[in-house]
Amino acid sequence: MLLWKIVFILGLIVFAVMAVWVTIAGARDIKRLFARIEQSHKK
Amino acid sequence: MTPEAAQLISQTNFTPLDWGIVAAYLLCSVAVGLVARKLIVSMADYVSAGRAVGTALGVATMTGTELGLITVMYSAQKGFSGGFAAFHIALAAFITTFLVGASGFIVYRLRAMEVLTIPEYYERRFGRRTRILGGIMLAFGGILNMGLFLQVGSKFIVGISGLSDVGGALPAVMTCLLVLVLVYTVLGGMISVVITDYIQFVVLSFSLLLVTGIAIMKLGWENIFATILAEMGEKGFNPLVSEGAFGTDYVIWMFFLGLVACGVWPTAIARALSVDSPATVKKQYMWSSVSFLIRFLIPYFWGICAFVFLVTKAPDLHRLFFPTAEGSEAMDNLYAMPVFLGQILPAGLIGLVTAGMIAAFMSTHDSYLLCWSSVITQDVVSPLMGNKLSAPARINLTRILIVVIGIYILYWGLVYKGSDDIWDYMAVTGAIYFTGAFAVLVGGLYWKRASSTGAILALLSGFIALCGLSPVQSLLGVEWSSAKVGLITVGCSLLMMVLGSLAFPDRREEGTQ
DSSP states (O other), X not given: OHHHHHHHHHHHHHHHHHHHHHHHXXXXXXXXXXXXXXXXXXX | XXXXXXXXXXXXXXXXXXXXXXXXXXXXXXXXXXXXXXXXXXXXXXXXXXXXXXXXXXXXXXXXXXXXXXXXXXXXXXXXXXXXXXXXXXXXXXXXXXXXXXXXTTHHHHHHTTOSSHHHHHHXXXXXXXXXXXXXXXXXXXXXXXXXXXXXXXXXXXXXXXXXXXXXXXXXXXXXXXXXXXXXXXXXXXXXXHHHHHHHHHHHHHHHHHXXXXXXXXXXXXXXXXXXXXXXXXXXXXXXXXXXXXXXXXXHHHHHHXXXXXXXXXXHHHHHHHBSOHHHHHHHHHHHHHHHXXXXXXXXXXXXXXXXXXXXXXXXXXXXXXXXXXXXXXXXXXXXXXXXXXXXXXXXXXXXXXXXXXXXXXXXHHHHHHHHHHHIIIIIIHHHTTTOOOHHHHHHHHHHHHHHHHXXXXXXXXXXXXOSOHHHHHHHHHHHHHHHHHHHHHHHHHOTTOOHHHHXXXXXXXXXXXXXXXXXXXXXXXXXXXXXXXHXXXXXXXXXXXXXXXXXXXXXXXXXX
16 A cells, blocks of 8 residues: 555656646747758758 | 436536637647648658657657547546556556666667658568558557547546436537547648647646546545555455456566557657657657656546545445446446546536546547558558559548548447456557567567568467457357466467577568668
8 A cells, every 4th residue: 555655646746847847848849840840841 | 328327427517618618629729730731741741740859749749649538538447446456557657668768678779760650660671561461460450449449538528527418428429529630630640749749748737636636635545545445455455466356467468568558559659750869769758657657547546536436425326336236237437537527626627627638539549540540551552552652642541541540430439349448458459469569579679580471470470369359258258368368469479470580581682681
């Protein structure tokens, strides 16, 4: 029981941190994606 | 479903405001598909987003694809029936995905080769015959695997929104969702897929955390564990207990599934092949291992909470799912989690969660539809036509196949009558492809003597997995656990790869690597 409590709480904490990071950095990646695709089309 | 049962599970907090939130979200998704359409010029744009996806977006899109509504539903079902013991599946997924990321096992080499699909790798390593057979096996196993997605996802909508007392609600919801997902997958391809995956990641990840917090507040942290202990005993916590829902062979099977789900499963591999470099693949997998843990862990917990809710707070519903009278049929336990959420979440938040779940549903469907249709186009039809198909013809064929597969999943969701848990159904149907693919990829990437005959025999061995489906077992008059059938299939595929390669080595000029 203790193992699953630890796994669950740690999992939630790490996921919460990752969700914030992916939300911010992912938006930046979308801008780069558009820029790179447009650049490759021009070439 | 009896009228009484339909009436009981239709009592939810879902309001017109929630329908408004759902509708607004869906309109935004279709708009993204339309915008992304302008960016598509080549097949690489359509299938791999121009191979220009960064790490964070790679994690978002990997999570968006793998954390679908179907995942939430089948995981909740496992948590509902197996208790905390089901958590071992999440732990296995986390460990294997992290190890694949840290080592680069399979995925690093595949990305470095710059192939678009796994069957394309088969051709480079083993020749065209292997590519075509690999494509057929992949599409067959994959399409069968997603056959119940639409039905299960629609059950969530019906359960949480209280539509169960409306006649014909399930097929109507299935049709609406299918039309929606087809429209923007056909329009946008992979570029719209990665963007909608990102939006889904944002909406869903925060919804998951919020709903989990509310469930704990409503039921009580210690009460959840105490109720499972009282109702299920040790088997509610220990997956190795033989009389429980799992057992040792099941746990081993889950570790193998964890490995193939991230290292061989084509929708995950498609994400690996879309990122901007092989080094990014490793980072993407190590970060995504957390998503692979959470995508199971939180829905299991919701399923467990639904069980605790029925036991401690909703005796009427409990009788519906666990009838004591002889001859009465138990309610489909897939409805337990959405009904639970519909009763504990406030109006407004239910709409947001439902929108997030529909987003999850759509992002899984678009990725899977795109994956299987592009495999048939790129790896079966195009090689059979001598690679003479033009880029526009390939994109059009892929779009037609997306619609055809969509119609199939509508049909299959309405007619399939198997009694397997959804997760076990998916494991077995997926095994038709991934058992052979695992042997072929590992052999091809890491063993110089692997031959095309060995690869073909290993791929064909995947058909043994069909024996794990309950309708097939009924036909054969046997009763085997899906885990045993899966592990036997893995063993046969690996054996066939080795024996076939040793007995029939490729002639030197046929080797392409």
